[in-house]
Amino acid sequence: MKKQNILNLIKYHVEKNENAFRNEAVSIAKYFDAIGDYQLAEYIMGLIAESNLYVPQASDFESEFLKQIDIRELQPLNLPVAISNDIKGIINAVNHNIGINKFLLEGLPGSGKTEAAKHIARLLGRTLYCVDFEHLIDSKLGQTNKNIASVFTEINMIPYSNKIVILFDEIDVIALDRVNRNDVREMGRVTSTILRELDRLTDLNKEIVIIATTNLYSNFDKALIRRFDAIINFNRYSKEDLLEVAEYYFISFIKNFKGIPKDTRLFKKILRVSSDLPYPGELKNIIKTSLAFSDVNIEYDYLRRLYNYLIGNLEEIDIEQLHTQGFTVREIEKLKGESKSTVSRKLSKEEEINE
Known part of the structure; x- marks a missing residue:
């Protein structure tokens, strides 16, 4: 700490510039x-919080490793009931304010983990920050380790921690099982x-909420798993759940495409015939692409494309x-794009051959 810091504090106090005073503190x-003087650092931060000098805005906090995520306009999640109940459980656990604040969301890509984290922050009325692994991971030996220490220092220093959620999205980058990595020591x-x-963090800050997501839970470091208060499995979609999600996307998307005939019944039948429906993230892209790539001059072209994506080549x-x-x-x-009479005739011939 320099003399200038003390002079700044006095200056901002005299000027009654509470925002600048808080930032200097x-x-x-x-x-x-x-x-390493953690107790004094915590004491200063405690005084700042208790003095209620300033109610922070989301844009006030700046960081090299933490990026704010916009959660003002989110799409409905359409999660299975079991997962939705677990999300409600997370909200309840945080609101009990007893230090249960670290959660791991695990499941296949596209299962809704990241979007769920956004909704959790929204439902809690908190600002969401995501750890930027692009800047955190460094090729220099030991630098990633230092960056991780730095990002947690920043997390611990965020004022009004009861208004914040920190997201480690796809934490697999830094948390895979040590025996499965090439550089074991690093x-x-x-x-x-x-x-x-x-x-x-558990000792110093029982109010800030930490959410991590992983697609590779089976390779996740076991010691790290134990640091989380709860683990939510997102691999719990039944086929009916996926059909419901798909229908929601279909109805949401098709209204934006003029001149494309809507056939929800055939859309759902194609999905039911499919033996292995993908999870929502991929399913959403397939439906959107089927509609976007369709030829407006070919009636029901989007349904043919959907069939090709999910079942096989119609040709x-x-x-x-x-x-x-x-x-x-x-x-x-x-x-098939053939007339009703042609389809009926071919089916009749096939039946005659089979007889």
Whole structure:
């Protein structure tokens, strides 16, 4: 700490510049935290919070490693009931204010983990910051370890921590099992730092909420798993859940495409015939692409594209196979682009051959 810091404090106090005074005090607290005087740093931050000098705005906090995420306009999640109940449980746990504040969301890509984290922050009425791994990870030996320590220092210094959620999105980048990494010693140092900082966060800050997401839970470091208060599994979509999500996306998207005929029944039948529906993230892109790439001069082209994405190439599937899959003559007509009489005639011939 320099003499200028003290002079600034006096100057801002005399000028009654509360915002600048608070920022200077935070800067001093960060200095003491950096040199290891954690108790004094925490005491200064406590005084700032208790004095209620300034109600922070989301844009006030700036950081090299923490980026604010806009959560003002979010789409509905359409999560399965079991996962929705767990999200409500997280909200309840945080509101109990007893230090249960670290949560790990695990599941396949596209299962809704990141969007769920955004909704949690919104429901809690908190500002959401995401750790920027692009700046955190460094090729220099030992620098990533130092950056992780720095980002936790910044997290601990955020004023009004009861108004903040920190998201470690796809934390696999720094948290995979140490025995599965090429540089075991370097990964060990990184993981040890994360463990130490999470433990310290638990001791110093019971109000800030930490959410991490992972697509690779089976490879996640076991010691790190134990640092989280709850683990939410997002791999719990039934086919009916996915059909409901798909129908929501379809209805939301198709209204933006003029001249494209809407056939929700055939849309849903194609999804039901599909043996393996992808999770919402990928499913959303497939539906959007099917509509966006469709030829407006070819009626129901988007349904043909959807079938090709989810089941197989329509060019290689004959009418009898479609009929066996449960499609009606009228539906086959739409998918194959042939007249009703042609479809009926081909089916009749096929039946005669089979007899």
